Amino acid sequence: MTYSVKNLDEMIENAANRPGFIKAMWCGELACEEKLKEVAGVTSRCIPFEQEQISDVCVCCGKPAKNMLYWGKAY
Ligand SMILES: [Zn+2]
Structure with missing residues (x-):
């Protein structure tokens, strides 16, 4: 199960509330x-x-993104 997020708020919210992997852009x-x-x-x-172009900018800093990455919760 994967889903994509476009900004830091979405990343925090989804990481906290949904299981699975998160697709997000990274600088x-x-x-x-x-x-x-x-x-x-x-x-x-x-x-x-x-690679998918979820957005043009890094999910964290908002600078131009280089790659789409899969992110997973750290335990
Ligand atoms: Zn960044």
């Missing part, structure tokens, strides 16, 4: 990965071979 910065772990409790799982 490539380690700082954003760390922030997402801190505020949403998710870690990056993989960069899918088939």
